[in-house]
Amino acid sequence: MIVNIYTLIMLFVAFLSLSLGIFLLYTTTKTLISFKSILPTETKSRFEKRGYLIFLAACVTLSIRMIVWPWFYFMLQSFVSEVPGAMCMFGVTQILPSTVTFLQIIKPISFFIMGGWLLCYYVDKSTPTAPLARKNLLFLLIVCSVLLADGIADMYYVIRMKPLMSVSCCATFFDVPLRPSAMIPQAIFGKNFQKILFIVYYVTNIILIALLFTSMSKQWVSVASLPRKIVLYSQYAIGIINIPVVIYTFIENIAPKLMQLPYHHCIYCFMGNGMVPDAPIMLGLFVIGTFAIGWTGILRLLCRGTETQLVTDLLLMKINSLSAFCLLAPVIMITIHLILI
Numbered sequence: 042m043i044v045n046i047y048t049l050i051m052l053f054v055a056f057l058s059l060s061l062g063i064f065l066l067y068t069t070t071k072t073l074i075s076f077k078s079i080l081p082t083e084t085k086s087r088f089e090k091r092g093y094l095i096f097l098a099a100c101v102t103l104s105i106r107m108i109v110w111p112w113f114y115f116m117l118q119s120f121v122s123e124v125p126g127a128m129c130m131f132g133v134t135q136i137l138p139s140t141v142t143f144l145q146i147i148k149p150i151s152f153f154i155m156g157g158w159l160l161c162y163y164v165d166k167s168t169p170t171a172p173l174a175r176k177n178l179l180f181l182l183i184v185c186s187v188l189l190a191d192g193i194a195d196m197y198y199v200i201r202m203k204p205l206m207s208v209s210c211c212a213t214f215f216d217v218p219l220r221p222s223a224m225i226p227q228a229i230f231g232k233n234f235q236k237i238l239f240i241v242y243y244v245t246n247i248i249l250i251a252l253l254f255t256s257m258s259k260q261w262v263s264v265a266s267l268p269r270k271i272v273l274y275s276q277y278a279i280g281i282i283n284i285p286v287v288i289y290t291f292i293e294n295i296a297p298k299l300m301q302l303p304y305h306h307c308i309y310c311f312m313g314n315g316m317v318p319d320a321p322i323m324l325g326l327f328v329i330g331t332f333a334i335g336w337t338g339i340l341r342l343l344c345r346g347t348e349t350q351l352v353t354d355l356l357l358m359k360i361n362s363l364s365a366f367c368l369l370a371p372v373i374m375i376t377i378h379l380i381l382i
Contacts, residue, residue: 043123047116048199054109055195058188061102066185068095073178096162099181103155106188109195110148111325116199117141118313124204130309131211140198144191151191153332157339158184160356164344167352176343211307215292222292222306235293242290245283246372252276253334253365257358273341280334287327296320299378317378323371330367333360 042048072095117130124133134141158180165173214220223234230237256272296311297303299320311320337360344353 042200043120043202043204045119047112047119048202051109051112051116051195051199054105054112055192055199058102058106058109059192059196061098062185062188062192065095065099065102065181066189068098069178069181069185073175073182095181096166096177099184100159100162102188103159103184106191107152107155109191110152111321113144113148113195114312114321120202120204121313125207126210127208128210128310129307130313131214131307132208134309135208136204136206137198137201140194140201144194144198147187147191147194149328151187152328153335154184154187156332157336160336160340160360161343164340164349164352164356168349170348172346172348173344180343211309212305215307216305220306222289226289226293238286238290239294241286242294243372245279245286246368249276249279249283249334250365250369250372252279253361253368257361257365276334277338280331284331287331291324295375298382299375301382319374323374326367326371330364333364333367336360337364 114130117133120133121127121129124136127133127135134145158177161173161180162177165171165177215222226234226238230241252272252275256269256276291311292306292308296308296317297306299317300311300314301316311317312324337357340353340357340360
């Protein structure tokens with residue numbers, strides 16, 4: 042185990058979230074089993090108190106866990122000097138690779154569903170009759186399961202992390218001609234895939250941002266002569282397509298150009314070597330902007346109903362605005378970098 046401030050904080054947060062997660066899983070299951078829509082006044086008061094305790098604990102736990110995702114990469118960066126042969130975070134990921142891969146998959150999933158639950162809870166809390174209480178409890182069961190898996194994996198990785206082997210340089214994976222980030226776009230776009238991929242990056246992001254602005258205004262929808270559902274479904278579809286487009290473009294085009302290393306495609310170097318100080322901000326804004334689109338889908342799915350309609354609509358407007366800003370900002374930042382190079 043490597044002992045530093047990052048691992049100690051990660052262990053503390055993992056232990057705290059595991060303890061609260063087990064408590065939440067138990068109390069949520071118990072409440073759901075005894076849940077009834079119509080209750081006597083004294084029983085209803087008891088349920089309200091228990092529900093308030095559950096949701097308060099959930100908000101604290103999930104807020105803490107959402108910070109763990111970026112902290113995980115700070116921790117990996119702190120391990121670089123401890124691992125023989127590691128030039129960036131990629132070298133660190135070669136120790137316990139299966140665990141690191143699992144953590145890099147489950148953390149964005151955790152961040153997404155935790156954010157979705159917090160938004161649904163906000164809608165329910167803003168409505169006097171709390172009509173979404175049962176849905177929020179069911180949703181919380183899923184969230185707790187992911188939270189526990191994430192916390193256990195964090196503790197296992199930190200405790201088992203021992204730099205007992207020398208690792209290879211990131212160039213052996215990211216800079217070889219047969220790297221996956223090059224082969225997949227090349228199979229779709231041909232030999233000039235890098236130029237076409239860069240164009241597709243701008244096109245998909247501009248269309249997505251335009252759809253977000255359109256969905257925020259009924260007047261824009263009427264001017265565009267498009268049914269609102271088509272605008273929303275197009276927004277979700279392009280949002281999903283935009284994820285691999287942005288990932289491949291960052292690896293193949295943006296990272297090499299902004300680092301001014303034309304043949305080096307390591308996304309970990311781009312994030313952590315300090316050559317592009319605002320790189321984590323670009324990636325973070327893209328993640329929040331993309332997740333915000335998914336959160337609107339969760340809200341529309343779970344918060345449908347006349348009682349929550351007004352609160353949901355107002356919240357959807359705010360989330361759409363956040364998503365549009367978070368997707369537009371990195372495009373502008375990258376464009377400015379390219380102009381100044």
